[in-house]
Amino acid sequence: MTDTDTRRLTQLQWLESEAIHIIxxxxxxxxxxxxxxxxxxxxxxMLHLAVKAFWPAxxxxxxxxxxxxxxxxxxxxFRDATVERLGIRLEVASVQDYIDDGRLxxxxxxxxxxxxxxxxxxxxxxxxxxxxxxxxxxxxxxARAKERVFSLRDEFGQWDPRNQRxxxxxxxxxxxxxxxxxxxxxxxxxxxxxxxxxxxxEKIELPGLYYAHEREVFERDGMLLAVGEHSQPRDGETVxxxxxxxxxxxxxxxxxxxxxxxxxxxxxxxEVAATRVTERGATRADDRMSEAAMEDRKKEGxx
Amino acid sequence: MSTLLRLATxxxxxxxxxxxxxxxxxxxxxxxxxxxxxxxRVSRDRGLATADLAxxxxxxxxxxxxxxxxxxxYRYFATANRSFILADCPGHVQxxxxxxxxxSTADVVVLLVDVRHGVxxxxxxxLAVASLLRVPHVVVVVNKIDLVDFDGxxxxxxxxxxxxxxxxxxxxxxxxVPVSALEGDNVVTAxxxxxxxxxxxxxxxxxxxxxxxxxxxxxxRFPVQLVIRPQSAADDRxxxxxxxAGQVASGSVRVGDPVTAxxxxxxxxxxxxxxxxxxxxxxxxxxxxxxxxADDIDLARGDLLAGSDDVPVATQDVxxxxxxxxxxxxxxxxxxxxxxxxxTVQAIVRTIDGVLDLDAAALxxxxxxxxxxxxxxxxxxAxxxPAEQYTRSRSTGAFLVVDPQEGHTLAAxxxxxxxxxxxxxxx
Numbered sequence: 001m002t003d004t005d006t007r008r009l010t011q012l013q014w015l016e017s018e019a020i021h022i023i024x025x026x027x028x029x030x031x032x033x034x035x036x037x038x039x040x041x042x043x044x045x046m047l048h049l050a051v052k053a054f055w056p057a058x059x060x061x062x063x064x065x066x067x068x069x070x071x072x073x074x075x076x077x078f079r080d081a082t083v084e085r086l087g088i089r090l091e092v093a094s095v096q097d098y099i100d101d102g103r104l105x106x107x108x109x110x111x112x113x114x115x116x117x118x119x120x121x122x123x124x125x126x127x128x129x130x131x132x133x134x135x136x137x138x139x140x141x142x143a144r145a146k147e148r149v150f151s152l153r154d155e156f157g158q159w160d161p162r163n164q165r166x167x168x169x170x171x172x173x174x175x176x177x178x179x180x181x182x183x184x185x186x187x188x189x190x191x192x193x194x195x196x197x198x199x200x201x202e203k204i205e206l207p208g209l210y211y212a213h214e215r216e217v218f219e220r221d222g223m224l225l226a227v228g229e230h231s232q233p234r235d236g237e238t239v240x241x242x243x244x245x246x247x248x249x250x251x252x253x254x255x256x257x258x259x260x261x262x263x264x265x266x267x268x269x270x271e272v273a274a275t276r277v278t279e280r281g282a283t284r285a286d287d288r289m290s291e292a293a294m295e296d297r298k299k300e301g302x303x
Numbered sequence: 304m305s306t307l308l309r310l311a312t313x314x315x316x317x318x319x320x321x322x323x324x325x326x327x328x329x330x331x332x333x334x335x336x337x338x339x340x341x342x343x344r345v346s347r348d349r350g351l352a353t354a355d356l357a358x359x360x361x362x363x364x365x366x367x368x369x370x371x372x373x374x375x376x377y378r379y380f381a382t383a384n385r386s387f388i389l390a391d392c393p394g395h396v397q398x399x400x401x402x403x404x405x406x407s408t409a410d411v412v413v414l415l416v417d418v419r420h421g422v423x424x425x426x427x428x429x430l431a432v433a434s435l436l437r438v439p440h441v442v443v444v445v446n447k448i449d450l451v452d453f454d455g456x457x458x459x460x461x462x463x464x465x466x467x468x469x470x471x472x473x474x475x476x477x478x479x480v481p482v483s484a485l486e487g488d489n490v491v492t493a494x495x496x497x498x499x500x501x502x503x504x505x506x507x508x509x510x511x512x513x514x515x516x517x518x519x520x521x522x523x524r525f526p527v528q529l530v531i532r533p534q535s536a537a538d539d540r541x542x543x544x545x546x547x548a549g550q551v552a553s554g555s556v557r558v559g560d561p562v563t564a565x566x567x568x569x570x571x572x573x574x575x576x577x578x579x580x581x582x583x584x585x586x587x588x589x590x591x592x593x594x595x596x597a598d599d600i601d602l603a604r605g606d607l608l609a610g611s612d613d614v615p616v617a618t619q620d621v622x623x624x625x626x627x628x629x630x631x632x633x634x635x636x637x638x639x640x641x642x643x644x645x646x647t648v649q650a651i652v653r654t655i656d657g658v659l660d661l662d663a664a665a666l667x668x669x670x671x672x673x674x675x676x677x678x679x680x681x682x683x684x685a686x687x688x689p690a691e692q693y694t695r696s697r698s699t700g701a702f703l704v705v706d707p708q709e710g711h712t713l714a715a716x717x718x719x720x721x722x723x724x725x726x727x728x729x730x
Contacts, residue, residue, distance in 0.1 A: 007518045007555065007587045011307040011386040020591040021528070021550040028529040028604050028645070053548075053591070055579035056541045057533035138377040145376040152710075164374060165712040166400055166628050168407040169701045170550070171642050175710030189388055191379050276336040295364055 012198055016049065019186035021170060022149055023053040026131045026184050027060050029174050033131040033184075034091070034124075036303060037063035038071075039079035040249040041206055042135030042187060045195055048204050049186060050133075051086065062089030064129070066120045068112040069096030070230040070251045078207040091127065093119035111254040117302050121157040124181055131174065131182050134303050139191045140279065143295035149188050155179035157301030183303075192247075192279050196272050200265045211268065212245045212260045223256030247272075247279050305381070308514055311390040311405030311438070313398075314415030315425040319446045323415060323484035324378065324391055325356030330491035331506060333380035334359060356484075360391060375401050385510050394425065399675035400628045402429055403715050406436040407701070410515045413442045413505070418451055418481070422464045424662070427472070431661045434472045435624065435677065435717065437697055440512045441469065441477045444505060448497065449483040455499030471664055480505050515697070516553060518587035523554035523562070523610035524699050526644035527602055531593055546577055546593035547602055549645070552698035554610060555587035556594070564600055565607045565689040566617035571596040588698075605646030607689050607699070615699060617687035621650075624659075624693070625680055625704060625714040627672040633680075634671050639713065640705040641684060644698075649685040649707070656680065672714075679720065693717035 009017065026033050035050060037043045050059045065079060083090040095115050098104040104115050124132060138145045148164050150172045165173055174182050187195070199206065209215075217224040217240060218233040224244055225231050231253045233239055244257035245268070262268040294302075314320040328334050342358040349355075360376065378389040390405035392398075406412055412433040416426055433441050443465045451457045462479040469477040480489055481500050488494030491506045503511070531546040556562070560573045575595035576583040586592045594608065602608070609615060621641075627633055637652045656679040657666035672678045693700030704714035 008306055008514070009590065011305045014307045014589065017550060017589055017591040021589075024528040024548055024591070025645075052579035054531065055577075055593075056538065056544060057531050139379045142376070145378065146374050161374060166404040166715070168404055168703060168712070168715045169697075170408070171644075171701065171703045173642065173703060173705055173710070173712045175640075175705060177710065189377070189379075191381075191386075193381075194386075278335045278337055 012194065012201060015190055015194055016052075016198070018170075018189065019046075019049045020053040022172065022184065022186040023050050023133070025172050026133070026174070027054060030131040030182070032127065032129050033061040033133065034064045034127065034129045035059075035061060035133040036135065037065055037079065037083075037090070038249070039065075039075040039082070039207055040135070041195060041199065041210060042137065044082070044204060044206055045190075045198060046133060046135045046186060047082070047086070047088075048202060059086065059088055062091060064091045064093065064120075064123055064127075064132075066093045066116045066123070067095065068116060068251045069094065069099070070112050070253050072207070072209060072226075072228070072249065072252055074209060075207045075249055091123060093123040095119055111251060113251050113254060114297060114302075117157070117297065117300050120303070121301050124157065125179075129181060130176065131184055133184050133186065135187055136185045136303060137187050137190050137192070137195075141294045143298050147185060147188065147298075149185055150174055151183040151185065152176060153181050153183055153301065157181075159183075159298045159301070161295075161299075193269070193272050196265070196269045200269050207249060209246045209249065209257075211265075212243050212263050214241055215244050215257065216240070217242055217244060217257055224258070225254075225256055226252055228252050305384055305386050306514065307386045307388065308411065308509060308512065309388045309390070309409050310411040310413055310509065311392055311402070311409040312413045312415070313392045313394060313402045313405065313429045313432075314446075315394050315417075315423055318394070318415035318417050319357075319484045320391070320394065320415050321357035321360045322355075323413075323444060323446065323482070323490065324389065325359040326484045326487055326490045327389075327506065328359055328378060328380050329356050330487060331380045331382055375404050382506065382510060387509065398425065398428065399432065399626060399677070402432045403436065403626045403628070406432055406438050407715060409436075409438050411440040411442060411509065411512055412438045413444060413509075415444050415446050416461060416465065418445045418447050418457060418461050421461045422468050426465075427468055428661055430469055430474060430477075431472050431659075431664075431677075432626075434469075434474045435626070436715075437693065439476070439515050441474055442505065442508060443469075443477060443479045444482045444484075445479055446482050446484050448481045448488060449486050453488075453494075453496045455481075455497070458497075458500070478502075478508060480508065516588055518551075518553070518555040521553040521588070521696070522613035523556050523560070523608070524552040524615075524696065525549050525556065525562075525594065525608040526552055526646075526699075527604055527606045527608065528645050529604050530602065544595075545599065546575075546595050547608070548591075548593045549608075550591045551586050551588040552644070553588050553696060555585055556610070557585045561611035562594075562596070562608045563611045563614045564602050565609060565615065566687045567600070567606070568617075569598075569600040570611055571598040571600050573597075605644070607644055609689070615689040615691045615696075617689045619684045619687045621682045621684060621688075621690050621702075621718060622720070623680055623682060623690075623702070624717045624720065625672060625678055626716075627674060627676045627678065627714050629706075629711065629713040630674050632671045632673045633713070638707060639682075640707050641682065641688075641702050641716070642705055643688045643690060643702040646686070646688055647705070648688065650682045650704075653681040653683050690718045692719040694719060 658669040
């Protein structure tokens with residue numbers, strides 16, 4: 001092989017190689033890493049990359065799920081089947097437990113996404129996790145656009161955007177003091193389209209609701225919400241059966257579906273490439289609450 | 304298949320960088336409807352007739368409240384055959400810190416100059432950082448050409464100033480493009496109003512520049528990240544498996560190649576190149592792979608594998624150029640940590656030899672380094688590392704200086720006389 005062109009990585013190979021490098025750095029330098037795993041597509045891709053990074057050895061850390069109690073049942077089933085298949089340890093931090101014993105109170109609007117921060121930080125402190133892998137991508141949102149790959153959190157779990165470490169070359173600085181931890185984002189440089197192209201290339205299995213299916217939905221704030229145990233139509237909201245899919249998978253009460261004919265992964269790649277609306281704009285009520293919603297939650301220690 | 308190019312944008316305040324970045328995103332159709340609606344609404348609220356594309360790169364609320372840009376922001380856009388990662392480096396506060404950060408990973412620095420003002424002090428500094436960090440390509444966007452009535456003579460004067468400054472800083476490959484970011488001339492679409500310019504538009508240029516590094520000519524450098532030994536694996540095939548995981552930092556490696564481990568100097572031969580997708584016969588930068596060797600030569604994280612035909616020398620004494628990024632100054636005698644490749648070692652700052660005066664492109668005597676200073680130091684390391692001249696190897700010539708107590712990153716380090724080695728006096 002002397003042709004220079006054959007020695008250039010494609011964009012997906014480049015992104016994969018960068019993510020594997022990041023994951024291996026954490027595996028080598030930290031005592032107690034954990035990977036945030038919800039069964040959502042970004043966390044599924046991240047776990048897939050972790051498996052590849054350490055192959056043929058097993059992944060040397062477990063996964064943590066912050067369960068709002070309002071998750072789609074099929075996503076929880078997918079989560080359990082995945083960790084079972086890979087033989088990986090799963091820890092669950094339950095928002096429901098916090099509400100049941102009074103440590104957290106249900107919000108008036110019913111959404112539980114902002115309530116995840118406390119159980120997440122308690123789980124990190126309780127298990128003394130020093131590195132926490134998150135599936136956040138910089139293309140998602142403007143607070144994330146300024147996030148580091150290795151992002152230091154203080155003993156309160158807070159992100160201080162004005163006091164971030166400069167990140168130079170591919171030399172990641174994971175040093176931290178006792179009580180502090182580092183959030184690590186191996187998919188920082190991936191876009192939604194990259195993620196889907198990679199899912200297609202690697203034939204990665206996802207929960208079925210990422211693909212078009214018929215479902216009972218009702219419209220609220222311009223979003224299609226699924227009818228389920230934790231999300232019921234209010235007066236004046238009518239339930240219809242429509243062909244939909246999910247672009248993100250989170251809390252049932254605030255994650256909207258989009259109308260779609262994309263039944264296969266190839267269909268989804270085509271749809272995402274042609275879409276005219278951002279992932280969060282289309283599907284996340286919690287990020288619409290205010291322009292700086294994500295910024296505020298991140299500072300408090302959110303994902 | 305699509306390839307990837309990393310760029311860093313820099314400019315002084317009011318050079319129109321936000322507008323240019325917004326224009327690149329918008330004209331390459333990377334702005335989605337809900338994002339555009341949102342900036343149109345804000346523009347209307349502010350009494351503007353058309354959407355202000357600069358708002359696309361509008362930052363955090365805490366930045367708007369304080370009227371500053373905190374930090375490097377990363378943006379993504381793509382054309383049919385190339386994806387771009389853009390590090391948007393704010394110009395005014397902590398410009399060195401931000402530009403050094405953006406430039407360290409960039410294949411291209413896109414630098415803005417206001418055609419009415421020409422080369423400014425900050426232009427020179429940004430060019431110096433691009434030269435210091437050995438960014439392979441520099442594109443200078445001569446912006447606001449609409450404000451000089453698309454006058455080719457004014458552009459030619461500024462372009463000549465830019466080239467002269469660049470030559471003085473040792474930058475050979477600098478391209479200039481006349482642009483109106485506000486009106487879109489020569490950003491994505493060629494302008495009919497600059498008939499005297501027959502070069503490519505900015506985006507056309509970015510689509511054709513080659514990414515950093517040429518695996519065909521550079522020597523193999525492979526920092527070992529970790530040793531993979533799946534002893535407990537259920538699969539019998541891997542009971543005696545021992546592989547060295549890492550990312551090829553430069554060059555390429557083939558099965559059968561002789562390699563030398565550093566700092567030990569022991570040699571072996573590559574017998575396997577593994578990935579989770581199967582074995583390869585060859586790996587090249589920047590692939591992440593796992594190498595198997597013919598002999599057990601006691602390799603561990605922090606060691607470097609080099610091709611035996613070109614072996615760097617490991618040393619405890621490092622002369623280097625530091626871009627100092629911390630508020631607290633550096634003094635001789637300071638104890639720091641140095642992260643080089645995958646190895647972190649203790650170090651003492653022996654001497655501070657001077658600070659770079661970018662206007663004169665000369666070293667002036669100094670006894671300390673302050674925030675945003677670029678200076679020369681000598682370091683004594685607790686262990687030998689294979690530190691190569693940064694001008695020769697961007698991967699094994701780079702290091703971090705880290706605070707041993709707080710853990711903060713204090714400086715970007717480059718082995719050797721990274722700037723003045725190839726710079727000529729300004730004249």
